[in-house]
Amino acid sequence: MIQKKICMLGTSGVGKTSLVERFVNDSFSEKYLTTVGVRLSNKIVEIGEQAIELVLWDLNGEDKFQRVSTSYLRGASAYFLVIDGSRPATEETALVLHRRTRATIGDVPFIILLNKSDLSNEWEVSQEMLDRYDSNDWVARRTSARTGEGVQSAFQEIAQLALTSTLS
Amino acid sequence: MDVVLLERIDAGQFRPPTSAPAWFNAVFGEATSLSPIQPGRRSLFLGHFLEDAEVFWSAAQPEQWISSGTFNERLPDGGEKALEAIALVASGTPILLIKSPTTDHETVRDLLQKSRSQSIEYGRMIKEINKREVLLHCIVHDLSTPLAGVKGSLELMKADDLLLPDGARLQQIGMNQVLKMQNMIQEILHAFKAEVKGLVPTVIDRDAGPDALSCAREVTTALSGLARDVAVGLRVEEDASVQDFSVSADQSRLERVIFNLVDNAIRFAPPGSDVIVKVRSDGEWIEMRIEDAGPGVEPSLRPRLFQRFEQGDSGKGSAGLGLYFCRITVADWGGSIGYDDRPQGGASFWLKLPKPRT
Ligand SMILES: Nc1nc2c(ncn2[C@@H]2O[C@H](COP(=O)(O)OP(=O)(O)OP(=O)(O)O)[C@@H](O)[C@H]2O)c(=O)[nH]1
Ligand SMILES: [Mg+2]
Numbered sequence: 001m002i003q004k005k006i007c008m009l010g011t012s013g014v015g016k017t018s019l020v021e022r023f024v025n026d027s028f029s030e031k032y033l034t035t036v037g038v039r040l041s042n043k044i045v046e047i048g049e050q051a052i053e054l055v056l057w058d059l060n061g062e063d064k065f066q067r068v069s070t071s072y073l074r075g076a077s078a079y080f081l082v083i084d085g086s087r088p089a090t091e092e093t094a095l096v097l098h099r100r101t102r103a104t105i106g107d108v109p110f111i112i113l114l115n116k117s118d119l120s121n122e123w124e125v126s127q128e129m130l131d132r133y134d135s136n137d138w139v140a141r142r143t144s145a146r147t148g149e150g151v152q153s154a155f156q157e158i159a160q161l162a163l164t165s166t167l168s
Numbered sequence: 169m170d171v172v173l174l175e176r177i178d179a180g181q182f183r184p185p186t187s188a189p190a191w192f193n194a195v196f197g198e199a200t201s202l203s204p205i206q207p208g209r210r211s212l213f214l215g216h217f218l219e220d221a222e223v224f225w226s227a228a229q230p231e232q233w234i235s236s237g238t239f240n241e242r243l244p245d246g247g248e249k250a251l252e253a254i255a256l257v258a259s260g261t262p263i264l265l266i267k268s269p270t271t272d273h274e275t276v277r278d279l280l281q282k283s284r285s286q287s288i289e290y291g292r293m294i295k296e297i298n299k300r301e302v303l304l305h306c307i308v309h310d311l312s313t314p315l316a317g318v319k320g321s322l323e324l325m326k327a328d329d330l331l332l333p334d335g336a337r338l339q340q341i342g343m344n345q346v347l348k349m350q351n352m353i354q355e356i357l358h359a360f361k362a363e364v365k366g367l368v369p370t371v372i373d374r375d376a377g378p379d380a381l382s383c384a385r386e387v388t389t390a391l392s393g394l395a396r397d398v399a400v401g402l403r404v405e406e407d408a409s410v411q412d413f414s415v416s417a418d419q420s421r422l423e424r425v426i427f428n429l430v431d432n433a434i435r436f437a438p439p440g441s442d443v444i445v446k447v448r449s450d451g452e453w454i455e456m457r458i459e460d461a462g463p464g465v466e467p468s469l470r471p472r473l474f475q476r477f478e479q480g481d482s483g484k485g486s487a488g489l490g491l492y493f494c495r496i497t498v499a500d501w502g503g504s505i506g507y508d509d510r511p512q513g514g515a516s517f518w519l520k521l522p523k524p525r526t
Contacts, residue, residue: 032281
């Protein structure tokens with residue numbers, strides 16, 4: 001079976017682990033348990049007739065305490081840049097990671113996840129942010145690991161991207 | 169011991185360890201007989217690291233080693249084990265060590281957990297406090313201003329003898345209700361915080377006041393961290409010919425007003441650009457301008473910019489209530505607030521504050 005490596009990138013606490021948990025085990029925990037180092041999970045998805053095994057690399061969050069090592073990026077077919085929609089400052093780190101990833105493994109497809117969409121009172125994703133993604137032709141999706149909104153479809157979409165990018 | 173030493177036989181193949189702890193067998197499979205084991209097949213992460221290790225072993229010098237960094241493997245009982253792999257060469261033989269992470273893993277983990285939780289919690293708290301105080305101020309302002317009007321009218325009715333016999337009684341009832349409401353507002357304020365008690369139209373000293381320039385400096389210092397995080401320059405520019413920047417205002421609220429405007433400017437400023445706070449004198453006024461090189465305010469939004477609950481397109485930050493707060497606060501002191509486009513692009517918010525009477 002085809003295997004595709006997908007990295008979860010973002011600053012700490014944006015919900016990388018929670019998104020993987022929701023997608024792989026359909027579960028969610030309110031409790032915050034920070035990820036130290038790397039944790040791999042896998043799940044099979046189907047794209048049309050084809051079954052693909054996604055190997056999800058849940059990496060530690062990048063912040064002032066820890067960096068994401070570039071050696072973990074090698075071989076990735078696609079990646080998620082996860083932003084916490086209730087903390088617009090988390091976008092900055094996502095963009096730093098994006099630049100570092102491109103510098104390391106080149107032009108690999110990615111999807112921006114604006115996570116925690118269930119926190120509608122706290123939501124601070126501006127039209128300006130969305131317009132900026134649009135004008136760069138970046139794909140951005142709203143997700144909530146808590147309610148599950150947008151999660152399955154985002155992973156389905158990245159599987160599709162991972163598949164087509166390496167076919168060409 | 170929590171270290172397993174594996175001797176490399178061939179790419180991906182290792183001599184089975186003579187003895188191994190339970191976690192090793194759980195993660196990498198029970199080693200049987202003398203046939204080689206392939207731990208990289210059981211752990212995708214290790215498989216990935218072994219690619220690096222092969223490159224390293226092919227050219228390694230004695231005493232050199234590389235580490236995989238911490239990785240987490242699931243155990244059959246549902247738990248997890250944090251591990252680290254190290255590739256090195258001993259007496260010419262490539263060796264793979266698999267072990268618990270070097271530094272006291274639990275301690276590092278706990279420290280990271282605490283620091284991260286705290287820094288997220290702190291951000292949330294600041295946001296909450298600001299939101300609550302601004303909201304509270306607006307509510308109080310919106311309730312107490314018209315209430316003062318009602319009270320005034322009732323007083324006039326009585327004083328001017330406009331009342332029919334029954335009217336006097338009704339006027340008294342109305343008056344009692346007004347006083348009740350005013351007390352209630354005081355109680356709400358009291359319930360929240362001692363500091364915000366003074367929020368109802370402030371009585372300020374018209375003859376002396378805080379220094380607008382130091383307030384601006386105070387705020388830019390407080391916000392310098394945020395600005396640095398988003399790569400925005402932040403500075404104060406004052407008119408050097410002016411000796412005295414004092415204004416007739418309340419210092420902590422003036423700082424909050426400036427804070428709101430500068431915080432907004434930083435949010436909208438593109439990375440690499442500058443946010444500038446300009447302070448100068450203009451006749452009876454001290455004028456302050458907060459300028460950024462962001463997208464500016466859309467013409468369609470301007471007429472309602474300083475009104476309640478206007479927030480651009482679900483804009484960044486909580487500009488809406490913030491600007492409303494700024495306007496009513498500055499207006500209380502007899503000052504004014506406004507918006508201009510910057511000629512070279514970007515937004516310029518200005519404040520005009522009355523100088524103290526001399
Ligand atoms: N309301 C809400 N909370 C979420 C969502 N996703 C994650 N969280 C919470 O946010 C916190 C952090 O989630 P994690 O998944 O651990 O974040 P992470 O990005 O893996 O963090 P690090 O491992 O430290 O980098 C936890 O308390 C989660 O419960 C979401 O969609 N909505
Ligand atoms: Mg995590």
